[in-house]
Amino acid sequence: MLVEEVARVCASSSLFVFITRLACAAILGHGSDELRYRVVPKAATGEWQGSYCLSEPHAGSDVASMSTRAVRDGDHYVLNGRKTWITNAGVSSFATVFAKTDAEAGSRGISAFLVERDSPGFSVGKLETKMGVRGSPTGELLFDDVAVPAAHLIGEEGAGFGYAMEALDGSRPIVGAQAVGIAQGALDAALQYTTERAQFGSKIAEFQGIQFMLADMATRLEAARLLVYRACAMAEVGAPGTAKASAMAKLFASDTAMQVTTDAVQLLGGAGYTRDFPLERMMRDAKVTQIYEGTSQIQRIVIARRLLQEMTSGS
Ligand SMILES: Cc1cc2nc3c(=O)[nH]c(=O)nc-3n(C[C@H](O)[C@H](O)[C@H](O)COP(=O)(O)OP(=O)(O)OC[C@H]3O[C@@H](n4cnc5c(N)ncnc54)[C@H](O)[C@@H]3O)c2cc1C
CATH class of the missing domain: 1.20.140.10 (Butyryl-CoA Dehydrogenase, subunit A, domain 3)
Structure with missing residues:
Protein backbone atom coordinates (compact mmCIF):
# COMPACT_ATOMS: atom_id res chain seq x y z
CA MET A 1 0.00 0.00 0.00
CA LEU A 2 2.95 2.29 0.71
CA VAL A 3 4.44 1.58 -2.72
CA GLU A 4 1.02 2.00 -4.36
CA GLU A 5 0.43 5.40 -2.76
CA VAL A 6 3.92 6.75 -3.59
CA ALA A 7 3.70 5.42 -7.18
CA ARG A 8 0.38 7.21 -7.62
CA VAL A 9 2.46 10.39 -7.72
CA CYS A 10 6.01 9.25 -8.54
CA ALA A 11 7.01 5.75 -9.69
CA SER A 12 10.75 6.47 -9.30
CA SER A 13 10.31 7.34 -5.62
CA SER A 14 8.33 4.15 -5.02
CA LEU A 15 11.19 2.16 -6.55
CA PHE A 16 13.60 3.42 -3.89
CA VAL A 17 11.36 1.84 -1.27
CA PHE A 18 11.03 -1.64 -2.68
CA ILE A 19 14.42 -2.19 -4.30
CA THR A 20 16.16 -2.00 -0.91
CA ARG A 21 13.60 -4.45 0.44
CA LEU A 22 14.41 -6.78 -2.48
CA ALA A 23 18.14 -6.42 -1.72
CA CYS A 24 17.46 -7.41 1.91
CA ALA A 25 15.23 -10.42 1.14
CA ALA A 26 17.91 -13.15 0.96
CA ILE A 27 19.75 -11.68 3.98
CA LEU A 28 16.55 -11.63 6.03
CA GLY A 29 15.49 -15.09 4.91
CA HIS A 30 18.81 -16.94 4.94
CA GLY A 31 21.63 -14.71 6.22
CA SER A 32 23.46 -15.21 9.50
CA ASP A 33 22.48 -13.06 12.49
CA GLU A 34 25.71 -11.13 11.94
CA LEU A 35 24.72 -10.24 8.37
CA ARG A 36 21.18 -9.33 9.38
CA TYR A 37 22.34 -7.00 12.14
CA ARG A 38 24.94 -5.48 9.83
CA VAL A 39 22.50 -4.57 7.07
CA VAL A 40 18.82 -4.59 8.00
CA PRO A 41 18.68 -1.84 10.69
CA LYS A 42 20.51 0.60 8.42
CA ALA A 43 18.31 -0.36 5.46
CA ALA A 44 15.18 0.06 7.60
CA THR A 45 16.12 3.58 8.71
CA GLY A 46 17.10 4.59 5.17
CA GLU A 47 20.74 5.15 6.11
CA TRP A 48 21.72 2.43 3.61
CA GLN A 49 20.09 1.82 0.25
CA GLY A 50 20.60 -1.54 -1.39
CA SER A 51 20.98 -3.09 -4.83
CA TYR A 52 19.88 -6.52 -6.03
CA CYS A 53 22.42 -7.81 -8.54
CA LEU A 54 21.20 -10.64 -10.71
CA SER A 55 21.15 -9.45 -14.36
CA GLU A 56 24.18 -9.47 -16.62
CA PRO A 57 24.81 -8.45 -20.23
CA HIS A 58 24.27 -12.04 -21.46
CA ALA A 59 22.02 -13.27 -18.66
CA GLY A 60 18.70 -11.41 -18.49
CA SER A 61 15.63 -13.64 -18.51
CA ASP A 62 17.97 -16.66 -18.42
CA VAL A 63 19.72 -15.65 -15.19
CA ALA A 64 21.16 -19.12 -14.56
CA SER A 65 23.53 -18.51 -17.49
CA MET A 66 25.32 -15.77 -15.51
CA SER A 67 29.10 -15.60 -15.75
CA THR A 68 30.07 -13.61 -12.62
CA ARG A 69 32.34 -15.91 -10.60
CA ALA A 70 33.14 -16.24 -6.91
CA VAL A 71 36.17 -18.35 -6.07
CA ARG A 72 36.97 -19.35 -2.49
CA ASP A 73 40.44 -18.29 -1.33
CA GLY A 74 41.00 -19.03 2.37
CA ASP A 75 38.62 -16.94 4.47
CA HIS A 76 37.46 -14.92 1.43
CA TYR A 77 35.68 -15.35 -1.88
CA VAL A 78 37.09 -13.45 -4.84
CA LEU A 79 34.40 -12.02 -7.14
CA ASN A 80 34.88 -11.14 -10.80
CA GLY A 81 32.22 -10.10 -13.28
CA ARG A 82 29.79 -7.46 -14.48
CA LYS A 83 26.18 -6.89 -13.43
CA THR A 84 23.89 -4.75 -15.62
CA TRP A 85 20.61 -2.89 -15.16
CA ILE A 86 21.22 -2.53 -11.47
CA THR A 87 18.78 -0.18 -9.74
CA ASN A 88 20.48 2.18 -7.28
CA ALA A 89 23.88 1.74 -8.99
CA GLY A 90 26.08 4.47 -7.57
CA VAL A 91 23.81 5.29 -4.62
CA SER A 92 23.51 1.97 -2.80
CA SER A 93 25.70 1.20 0.22
CA PHE A 94 25.36 -2.55 -0.14
CA ALA A 95 24.57 -5.07 -2.83
CA THR A 96 23.24 -8.60 -2.74
CA VAL A 97 25.24 -10.18 -5.54
CA PHE A 98 24.56 -13.53 -7.19
CA ALA A 99 27.63 -15.30 -8.59
CA LYS A 100 28.68 -18.75 -9.74
CA THR A 101 30.70 -20.70 -7.18
CA ASP A 102 30.51 -23.83 -9.36
CA ALA A 103 30.54 -23.09 -13.08
CA GLU A 104 29.53 -26.66 -14.01
CA ALA A 105 26.48 -26.94 -11.73
CA GLY A 106 24.05 -24.62 -13.61
CA SER A 107 21.48 -22.98 -11.35
CA ARG A 108 22.72 -25.14 -8.43
CA GLY A 109 26.16 -23.52 -8.70
CA ILE A 110 24.97 -20.00 -7.84
CA SER A 111 25.62 -18.40 -4.44
CA ALA A 112 24.60 -15.07 -2.89
CA PHE A 113 26.95 -12.57 -1.27
CA LEU A 114 26.75 -9.30 0.60
CA VAL A 115 29.15 -6.80 -0.98
CA GLU A 116 29.67 -3.41 0.62
CA ARG A 117 30.18 -0.22 -1.31
CA ASP A 118 33.76 0.50 -0.20
CA SER A 119 35.11 -2.97 -1.12
CA PRO A 120 38.32 -2.59 -3.19
CA GLY A 121 37.72 -3.61 -6.84
CA PHE A 122 33.96 -2.85 -6.65
CA SER A 123 32.98 0.04 -8.93
CA VAL A 124 30.11 1.61 -10.87
CA GLY A 125 30.21 1.36 -14.69
CA LYS A 126 27.91 2.86 -17.31
CA LEU A 127 24.69 4.51 -16.11
CA GLU A 128 21.70 4.05 -18.43
CA THR A 129 19.64 6.85 -19.98
CA LYS A 130 16.14 5.42 -19.74
CA MET A 131 12.63 5.94 -21.14
CA GLY A 132 11.04 6.04 -17.69
CA VAL A 133 11.69 5.88 -13.93
CA ARG A 134 14.34 8.48 -14.70
CA GLY A 135 14.49 9.56 -11.05
CA SER A 136 15.98 6.17 -10.17
CA PRO A 137 19.55 5.42 -11.27
CA THR A 138 20.15 2.20 -13.23
CA GLY A 139 23.60 1.03 -14.26
CA GLU A 140 26.44 -1.44 -14.27
CA LEU A 141 28.29 -2.68 -11.22
CA LEU A 142 31.77 -4.06 -11.85
CA PHE A 143 33.64 -6.63 -9.78
CA ASP A 144 37.37 -6.82 -10.32
CA ASP A 145 39.01 -9.24 -7.88
CA VAL A 146 36.70 -8.12 -5.08
CA ALA A 147 37.63 -9.97 -1.88
CA VAL A 148 34.43 -10.74 0.04
CA PRO A 149 34.75 -12.23 3.56
CA ALA A 150 33.45 -15.82 3.66
CA ALA A 151 31.16 -14.65 6.47
CA HIS A 152 29.39 -12.51 3.83
CA LEU A 153 28.18 -15.60 1.97
CA ILE A 154 24.39 -15.46 2.40
CA GLY A 155 22.99 -18.81 3.52
CA GLU A 156 24.47 -21.89 1.87
CA GLU A 157 26.88 -22.10 -1.02
CA GLY A 158 25.02 -23.21 -4.16
CA ALA A 159 21.59 -22.17 -2.85
CA GLY A 160 21.65 -18.65 -4.33
CA PHE A 161 19.38 -19.29 -7.32
CA GLY A 162 16.60 -20.42 -4.98
C1 LIG B 1 14.85 0.18 -15.21
C2 LIG B 1 15.34 -1.21 -14.97
C3 LIG B 1 15.77 -1.56 -13.70
C4 LIG B 1 16.26 -2.85 -13.46
N1 LIG B 1 16.73 -3.17 -12.22
C5 LIG B 1 17.33 -4.38 -12.02
C6 LIG B 1 17.97 -4.67 -10.76
O1 LIG B 1 17.95 -3.86 -9.83
N2 LIG B 1 18.61 -5.86 -10.63
C7 LIG B 1 18.67 -6.79 -11.63
O2 LIG B 1 19.26 -7.85 -11.44
N3 LIG B 1 18.07 -6.54 -12.85
C8 LIG B 1 17.41 -5.35 -13.05
N4 LIG B 1 16.82 -5.08 -14.28
C9 LIG B 1 16.93 -6.06 -15.35
C10 LIG B 1 15.63 -6.72 -15.73
O3 LIG B 1 15.23 -7.61 -14.72
C11 LIG B 1 15.85 -7.39 -17.10
O4 LIG B 1 15.91 -6.34 -18.06
C12 LIG B 1 14.76 -8.37 -17.45
O5 LIG B 1 14.79 -9.49 -16.60
C13 LIG B 1 14.84 -8.85 -18.90
O6 LIG B 1 16.15 -9.23 -19.23
P1 LIG B 1 16.81 -8.64 -20.57
O7 LIG B 1 16.67 -7.16 -20.53
O8 LIG B 1 18.18 -9.20 -20.68
O9 LIG B 1 15.91 -9.16 -21.75
P2 LIG B 1 16.02 -10.58 -22.49
O10 LIG B 1 16.05 -11.68 -21.51
O11 LIG B 1 17.11 -10.51 -23.49
O12 LIG B 1 14.62 -10.62 -23.23
C14 LIG B 1 14.36 -9.95 -24.47
C15 LIG B 1 12.94 -10.31 -24.90
O13 LIG B 1 12.85 -11.74 -25.09
C16 LIG B 1 11.79 -12.25 -24.29
N5 LIG B 1 12.14 -13.61 -23.85
C17 LIG B 1 13.28 -14.03 -23.25
N6 LIG B 1 13.21 -15.34 -22.96
C18 LIG B 1 11.99 -15.75 -23.38
C19 LIG B 1 11.31 -17.01 -23.39
N7 LIG B 1 11.84 -18.12 -22.84
N8 LIG B 1 10.06 -17.08 -23.93
C20 LIG B 1 9.48 -15.97 -24.44
N9 LIG B 1 10.07 -14.75 -24.49
C21 LIG B 1 11.31 -14.65 -23.95
C22 LIG B 1 11.64 -11.28 -23.14
O14 LIG B 1 10.38 -11.37 -22.52
C23 LIG B 1 11.89 -9.96 -23.84
O15 LIG B 1 10.71 -9.54 -24.46
C24 LIG B 1 16.28 -3.80 -14.52
C25 LIG B 1 15.82 -3.44 -15.79
C26 LIG B 1 15.36 -2.17 -16.03
C27 LIG B 1 14.89 -1.81 -17.41
Whole structure:
Protein backbone atom coordinates (compact mmCIF):
# COMPACT_ATOMS: atom_id res chain seq x y z
CA MET A 1 0.00 0.00 0.00
CA LEU A 2 2.95 2.29 0.71
CA VAL A 3 4.44 1.58 -2.72
CA GLU A 4 1.02 2.00 -4.36
CA GLU A 5 0.43 5.40 -2.76
CA VAL A 6 3.92 6.75 -3.59
CA ALA A 7 3.70 5.42 -7.18
CA ARG A 8 0.38 7.21 -7.62
CA VAL A 9 2.46 10.39 -7.72
CA CYS A 10 6.01 9.25 -8.54
CA ALA A 11 7.01 5.75 -9.69
CA SER A 12 10.75 6.47 -9.30
CA SER A 13 10.31 7.34 -5.62
CA SER A 14 8.33 4.15 -5.02
CA LEU A 15 11.19 2.16 -6.55
CA PHE A 16 13.60 3.42 -3.89
CA VAL A 17 11.36 1.84 -1.27
CA PHE A 18 11.03 -1.64 -2.68
CA ILE A 19 14.42 -2.19 -4.30
CA THR A 20 16.16 -2.00 -0.91
CA ARG A 21 13.60 -4.45 0.44
CA LEU A 22 14.41 -6.78 -2.48
CA ALA A 23 18.14 -6.42 -1.72
CA CYS A 24 17.46 -7.41 1.91
CA ALA A 25 15.23 -10.42 1.14
CA ALA A 26 17.91 -13.15 0.96
CA ILE A 27 19.75 -11.68 3.98
CA LEU A 28 16.55 -11.63 6.03
CA GLY A 29 15.49 -15.09 4.91
CA HIS A 30 18.81 -16.94 4.94
CA GLY A 31 21.63 -14.71 6.22
CA SER A 32 23.46 -15.21 9.50
CA ASP A 33 22.48 -13.06 12.49
CA GLU A 34 25.71 -11.13 11.94
CA LEU A 35 24.72 -10.24 8.37
CA ARG A 36 21.18 -9.33 9.38
CA TYR A 37 22.34 -7.00 12.14
CA ARG A 38 24.94 -5.48 9.83
CA VAL A 39 22.50 -4.57 7.07
CA VAL A 40 18.82 -4.59 8.00
CA PRO A 41 18.68 -1.84 10.69
CA LYS A 42 20.51 0.60 8.42
CA ALA A 43 18.31 -0.36 5.46
CA ALA A 44 15.18 0.06 7.60
CA THR A 45 16.12 3.58 8.71
CA GLY A 46 17.10 4.59 5.17
CA GLU A 47 20.74 5.15 6.11
CA TRP A 48 21.72 2.43 3.61
CA GLN A 49 20.09 1.82 0.25
CA GLY A 50 20.60 -1.54 -1.39
CA SER A 51 20.98 -3.09 -4.83
CA TYR A 52 19.88 -6.52 -6.03
CA CYS A 53 22.42 -7.81 -8.54
CA LEU A 54 21.20 -10.64 -10.71
CA SER A 55 21.15 -9.45 -14.36
CA GLU A 56 24.18 -9.47 -16.62
CA PRO A 57 24.81 -8.45 -20.23
CA HIS A 58 24.27 -12.04 -21.46
CA ALA A 59 22.02 -13.27 -18.66
CA GLY A 60 18.70 -11.41 -18.49
CA SER A 61 15.63 -13.64 -18.51
CA ASP A 62 17.97 -16.66 -18.42
CA VAL A 63 19.72 -15.65 -15.19
CA ALA A 64 21.16 -19.12 -14.56
CA SER A 65 23.53 -18.51 -17.49
CA MET A 66 25.32 -15.77 -15.51
CA SER A 67 29.10 -15.60 -15.75
CA THR A 68 30.07 -13.61 -12.62
CA ARG A 69 32.34 -15.91 -10.60
CA ALA A 70 33.14 -16.24 -6.91
CA VAL A 71 36.17 -18.35 -6.07
CA ARG A 72 36.97 -19.35 -2.49
CA ASP A 73 40.44 -18.29 -1.33
CA GLY A 74 41.00 -19.03 2.37
CA ASP A 75 38.62 -16.94 4.47
CA HIS A 76 37.46 -14.92 1.43
CA TYR A 77 35.68 -15.35 -1.88
CA VAL A 78 37.09 -13.45 -4.84
CA LEU A 79 34.40 -12.02 -7.14
CA ASN A 80 34.88 -11.14 -10.80
CA GLY A 81 32.22 -10.10 -13.28
CA ARG A 82 29.79 -7.46 -14.48
CA LYS A 83 26.18 -6.89 -13.43
CA THR A 84 23.89 -4.75 -15.62
CA TRP A 85 20.61 -2.89 -15.16
CA ILE A 86 21.22 -2.53 -11.47
CA THR A 87 18.78 -0.18 -9.74
CA ASN A 88 20.48 2.18 -7.28
CA ALA A 89 23.88 1.74 -8.99
CA GLY A 90 26.08 4.47 -7.57
CA VAL A 91 23.81 5.29 -4.62
CA SER A 92 23.51 1.97 -2.80
CA SER A 93 25.70 1.20 0.22
CA PHE A 94 25.36 -2.55 -0.14
CA ALA A 95 24.57 -5.07 -2.83
CA THR A 96 23.24 -8.60 -2.74
CA VAL A 97 25.24 -10.18 -5.54
CA PHE A 98 24.56 -13.53 -7.19
CA ALA A 99 27.63 -15.30 -8.59
CA LYS A 100 28.68 -18.75 -9.74
CA THR A 101 30.70 -20.70 -7.18
CA ASP A 102 30.51 -23.83 -9.36
CA ALA A 103 30.54 -23.09 -13.08
CA GLU A 104 29.53 -26.66 -14.01
CA ALA A 105 26.48 -26.94 -11.73
CA GLY A 106 24.05 -24.62 -13.61
CA SER A 107 21.48 -22.98 -11.35
CA ARG A 108 22.72 -25.14 -8.43
CA GLY A 109 26.16 -23.52 -8.70
CA ILE A 110 24.97 -20.00 -7.84
CA SER A 111 25.62 -18.40 -4.44
CA ALA A 112 24.60 -15.07 -2.89
CA PHE A 113 26.95 -12.57 -1.27
CA LEU A 114 26.75 -9.30 0.60
CA VAL A 115 29.15 -6.80 -0.98
CA GLU A 116 29.67 -3.41 0.62
CA ARG A 117 30.18 -0.22 -1.31
CA ASP A 118 33.76 0.50 -0.20
CA SER A 119 35.11 -2.97 -1.12
CA PRO A 120 38.32 -2.59 -3.19
CA GLY A 121 37.72 -3.61 -6.84
CA PHE A 122 33.96 -2.85 -6.65
CA SER A 123 32.98 0.04 -8.93
CA VAL A 124 30.11 1.61 -10.87
CA GLY A 125 30.21 1.36 -14.69
CA LYS A 126 27.91 2.86 -17.31
CA LEU A 127 24.69 4.51 -16.11
CA GLU A 128 21.70 4.05 -18.43
CA THR A 129 19.64 6.85 -19.98
CA LYS A 130 16.14 5.42 -19.74
CA MET A 131 12.63 5.94 -21.14
CA GLY A 132 11.04 6.04 -17.69
CA VAL A 133 11.69 5.88 -13.93
CA ARG A 134 14.34 8.48 -14.70
CA GLY A 135 14.49 9.56 -11.05
CA SER A 136 15.98 6.17 -10.17
CA PRO A 137 19.55 5.42 -11.27
CA THR A 138 20.15 2.20 -13.23
CA GLY A 139 23.60 1.03 -14.26
CA GLU A 140 26.44 -1.44 -14.27
CA LEU A 141 28.29 -2.68 -11.22
CA LEU A 142 31.77 -4.06 -11.85
CA PHE A 143 33.64 -6.63 -9.78
CA ASP A 144 37.37 -6.82 -10.32
CA ASP A 145 39.01 -9.24 -7.88
CA VAL A 146 36.70 -8.12 -5.08
CA ALA A 147 37.63 -9.97 -1.88
CA VAL A 148 34.43 -10.74 0.04
CA PRO A 149 34.75 -12.23 3.56
CA ALA A 150 33.45 -15.82 3.66
CA ALA A 151 31.16 -14.65 6.47
CA HIS A 152 29.39 -12.51 3.83
CA LEU A 153 28.18 -15.60 1.97
CA ILE A 154 24.39 -15.46 2.40
CA GLY A 155 22.99 -18.81 3.52
CA GLU A 156 24.47 -21.89 1.87
CA GLU A 157 26.88 -22.10 -1.02
CA GLY A 158 25.02 -23.21 -4.16
CA ALA A 159 21.59 -22.17 -2.85
CA GLY A 160 21.65 -18.65 -4.33
CA PHE A 161 19.38 -19.29 -7.32
CA GLY A 162 16.60 -20.42 -4.98
CA TYR A 163 17.10 -17.33 -2.80
CA ALA A 164 16.98 -15.09 -5.90
CA MET A 165 13.72 -16.63 -7.12
CA GLU A 166 12.19 -16.58 -3.63
CA ALA A 167 13.03 -12.87 -3.35
CA LEU A 168 11.37 -12.21 -6.71
CA ASP A 169 8.24 -14.19 -5.74
CA GLY A 170 7.91 -11.87 -2.73
CA SER A 171 8.69 -8.72 -4.68
CA ARG A 172 6.65 -9.19 -7.86
CA PRO A 173 3.36 -8.29 -6.15
CA ILE A 174 5.10 -5.07 -5.06
CA VAL A 175 5.95 -4.27 -8.69
CA GLY A 176 2.24 -4.96 -9.21
CA ALA A 177 1.46 -2.43 -6.47
CA GLN A 178 3.70 0.09 -8.22
CA ALA A 179 1.79 -0.55 -11.46
CA VAL A 180 -1.57 -0.13 -9.67
CA GLY A 181 -0.34 3.16 -8.17
CA ILE A 182 0.80 4.49 -11.54
CA ALA A 183 -2.56 3.54 -13.10
CA GLN A 184 -4.50 5.14 -10.23
CA GLY A 185 -2.51 8.37 -10.63
CA ALA A 186 -3.32 8.38 -14.36
CA LEU A 187 -7.01 7.72 -13.74
CA ASP A 188 -7.12 10.52 -11.12
CA ALA A 189 -5.62 12.97 -13.63
CA ALA A 190 -7.91 11.81 -16.43
CA LEU A 191 -11.02 12.20 -14.24
CA GLN A 192 -10.01 15.69 -13.26
CA TYR A 193 -9.27 16.77 -16.82
CA THR A 194 -12.38 15.26 -18.44
CA THR A 195 -14.66 16.91 -15.88
CA GLU A 196 -13.07 20.33 -16.54
CA ARG A 197 -12.43 20.32 -20.29
CA ALA A 198 -15.38 21.34 -22.50
CA GLN A 199 -15.85 20.66 -26.22
CA PHE A 200 -19.01 20.86 -28.37
CA GLY A 201 -20.63 22.80 -25.51
CA SER A 202 -20.28 19.98 -22.92
CA LYS A 203 -17.72 18.71 -20.46
CA ILE A 204 -16.01 15.86 -22.28
CA ALA A 205 -16.80 13.52 -19.33
CA GLU A 206 -20.46 13.87 -20.35
CA PHE A 207 -19.83 12.06 -23.65
CA GLN A 208 -20.68 8.37 -23.41
CA GLY A 209 -17.61 7.43 -25.45
CA ILE A 210 -15.42 9.02 -22.76
CA GLN A 211 -17.46 7.51 -19.91
CA PHE A 212 -17.03 4.00 -21.33
CA MET A 213 -13.26 4.50 -21.41
CA LEU A 214 -13.25 5.75 -17.80
CA ALA A 215 -15.42 2.80 -16.71
CA ASP A 216 -13.12 0.26 -18.37
CA MET A 217 -10.02 1.90 -16.88
CA ALA A 218 -11.49 1.90 -13.35
CA THR A 219 -12.75 -1.70 -13.60
CA ARG A 220 -9.46 -3.09 -14.87
CA LEU A 221 -7.58 -1.13 -12.22
CA GLU A 222 -9.77 -2.54 -9.44
CA ALA A 223 -9.25 -6.09 -10.73
CA ALA A 224 -5.48 -5.51 -10.78
CA ARG A 225 -5.55 -4.11 -7.24
CA LEU A 226 -7.38 -7.18 -5.93
CA LEU A 227 -4.92 -9.57 -7.59
CA VAL A 228 -2.03 -7.57 -6.07
CA TYR A 229 -3.52 -7.49 -2.56
CA ARG A 230 -4.22 -11.23 -2.72
CA ALA A 231 -0.66 -12.01 -3.84
CA CYS A 232 0.77 -9.73 -1.12
CA ALA A 233 -1.31 -11.50 1.53
CA MET A 234 -0.13 -14.90 0.26
CA ALA A 235 3.53 -13.82 0.08
CA GLU A 236 3.33 -12.44 3.63
CA VAL A 237 2.52 -15.88 5.08
CA GLY A 238 4.33 -17.97 2.45
CA ALA A 239 1.07 -19.59 1.35
CA PRO A 240 1.21 -22.43 -1.20
CA GLY A 241 0.73 -21.02 -4.71
CA THR A 242 2.47 -17.71 -3.96
CA ALA A 243 4.75 -17.89 -7.02
CA LYS A 244 1.79 -18.27 -9.39
CA ALA A 245 -0.31 -15.62 -7.63
CA SER A 246 2.65 -13.20 -7.65
CA ALA A 247 3.32 -13.73 -11.35
CA MET A 248 -0.39 -13.28 -12.16
CA ALA A 249 -0.55 -10.07 -10.11
CA LYS A 250 2.53 -8.56 -11.77
CA LEU A 251 1.45 -9.64 -15.26
CA PHE A 252 -2.08 -8.25 -14.99
CA ALA A 253 -1.20 -5.10 -13.05
CA SER A 254 1.64 -4.11 -15.37
CA ASP A 255 -0.52 -4.63 -18.48
CA THR A 256 -3.23 -2.60 -16.74
CA ALA A 257 -0.82 0.24 -15.98
CA MET A 258 0.25 0.35 -19.63
CA GLN A 259 -3.37 0.30 -20.87
CA VAL A 260 -4.71 2.82 -18.35
CA THR A 261 -1.86 5.31 -18.79
CA THR A 262 -2.15 5.09 -22.61
CA ASP A 263 -5.91 5.68 -22.39
CA ALA A 264 -5.37 8.55 -19.94
CA VAL A 265 -3.00 10.27 -22.39
CA GLN A 266 -5.73 9.83 -25.02
CA LEU A 267 -8.38 11.38 -22.77
CA LEU A 268 -6.29 14.55 -22.39
CA GLY A 269 -5.82 14.88 -26.16
CA GLY A 270 -2.81 17.02 -27.11
CA ALA A 271 -2.35 18.11 -23.50
CA GLY A 272 -1.67 14.50 -22.51
CA TYR A 273 1.22 14.39 -24.96
CA THR A 274 3.01 17.33 -23.32
CA ARG A 275 5.14 17.63 -20.22
CA ASP A 276 2.70 20.20 -18.80
CA PHE A 277 0.79 17.17 -17.47
CA PRO A 278 2.20 14.07 -15.73
CA LEU A 279 0.48 11.56 -18.03
CA GLU A 280 3.27 11.09 -20.56
CA ARG A 281 5.67 10.40 -17.65
CA MET A 282 3.24 7.89 -16.16
CA MET A 283 2.96 6.12 -19.51
CA ARG A 284 6.78 5.91 -19.77
CA ASP A 285 7.05 4.75 -16.16
CA ALA A 286 4.35 2.10 -16.61
CA LYS A 287 6.33 0.39 -19.38
CA VAL A 288 9.13 -0.78 -17.09
CA THR A 289 6.70 -2.71 -14.90
CA GLN A 290 6.25 -5.11 -17.86
CA ILE A 291 10.03 -5.61 -18.02
CA TYR A 292 11.85 -5.73 -14.68
CA GLU A 293 11.72 -8.51 -12.11
CA GLY A 294 10.90 -10.79 -15.05
CA THR A 295 9.23 -9.68 -18.27
CA SER A 296 5.54 -10.34 -18.96
CA GLN A 297 6.60 -13.32 -21.09
CA ILE A 298 8.54 -14.76 -18.13
CA GLN A 299 5.52 -14.26 -15.84
CA ARG A 300 3.44 -16.30 -18.31
CA ILE A 301 6.09 -19.04 -18.25
CA VAL A 302 5.97 -19.10 -14.41
CA ILE A 303 2.15 -19.25 -14.39
CA ALA A 304 1.95 -21.98 -17.04
CA ARG A 305 4.63 -24.11 -15.35
CA ARG A 306 2.85 -23.94 -12.01
CA LEU A 307 -0.50 -24.72 -13.64
CA LEU A 308 0.91 -27.80 -15.35
CA GLN A 309 2.70 -28.91 -12.16
CA GLU A 310 -0.57 -28.60 -10.23
CA MET A 311 -2.32 -30.69 -12.88
CA THR A 312 0.24 -33.49 -12.84
CA SER A 313 0.46 -33.51 -9.03
CA GLY A 314 -3.35 -33.47 -8.76
CA SER A 315 -3.40 -30.47 -6.35
C1 LIG B 1 14.85 0.18 -15.21
C2 LIG B 1 15.34 -1.21 -14.97
C3 LIG B 1 15.77 -1.56 -13.70
C4 LIG B 1 16.26 -2.85 -13.46
N1 LIG B 1 16.73 -3.17 -12.22
C5 LIG B 1 17.33 -4.38 -12.02
C6 LIG B 1 17.97 -4.67 -10.76
O1 LIG B 1 17.95 -3.86 -9.83
N2 LIG B 1 18.61 -5.86 -10.63
C7 LIG B 1 18.67 -6.79 -11.63
O2 LIG B 1 19.26 -7.85 -11.44
N3 LIG B 1 18.07 -6.54 -12.85
C8 LIG B 1 17.41 -5.35 -13.05
N4 LIG B 1 16.82 -5.08 -14.28
C9 LIG B 1 16.93 -6.06 -15.35
C10 LIG B 1 15.63 -6.72 -15.73
O3 LIG B 1 15.23 -7.61 -14.72
C11 LIG B 1 15.85 -7.39 -17.10
O4 LIG B 1 15.91 -6.34 -18.06
C12 LIG B 1 14.76 -8.37 -17.45
O5 LIG B 1 14.79 -9.49 -16.60
C13 LIG B 1 14.84 -8.85 -18.90
O6 LIG B 1 16.15 -9.23 -19.23
P1 LIG B 1 16.81 -8.64 -20.57
O7 LIG B 1 16.67 -7.16 -20.53
O8 LIG B 1 18.18 -9.20 -20.68
O9 LIG B 1 15.91 -9.16 -21.75
P2 LIG B 1 16.02 -10.58 -22.49
O10 LIG B 1 16.05 -11.68 -21.51
O11 LIG B 1 17.11 -10.51 -23.49
O12 LIG B 1 14.62 -10.62 -23.23
C14 LIG B 1 14.36 -9.95 -24.47
C15 LIG B 1 12.94 -10.31 -24.90
O13 LIG B 1 12.85 -11.74 -25.09
C16 LIG B 1 11.79 -12.25 -24.29
N5 LIG B 1 12.14 -13.61 -23.85
C17 LIG B 1 13.28 -14.03 -23.25
N6 LIG B 1 13.21 -15.34 -22.96
C18 LIG B 1 11.99 -15.75 -23.38
C19 LIG B 1 11.31 -17.01 -23.39
N7 LIG B 1 11.84 -18.12 -22.84
N8 LIG B 1 10.06 -17.08 -23.93
C20 LIG B 1 9.48 -15.97 -24.44
N9 LIG B 1 10.07 -14.75 -24.49
C21 LIG B 1 11.31 -14.65 -23.95
C22 LIG B 1 11.64 -11.28 -23.14
O14 LIG B 1 10.38 -11.37 -22.52
C23 LIG B 1 11.89 -9.96 -23.84
O15 LIG B 1 10.71 -9.54 -24.46
C24 LIG B 1 16.28 -3.80 -14.52
C25 LIG B 1 15.82 -3.44 -15.79
C26 LIG B 1 15.36 -2.17 -16.03
C27 LIG B 1 14.89 -1.81 -17.41
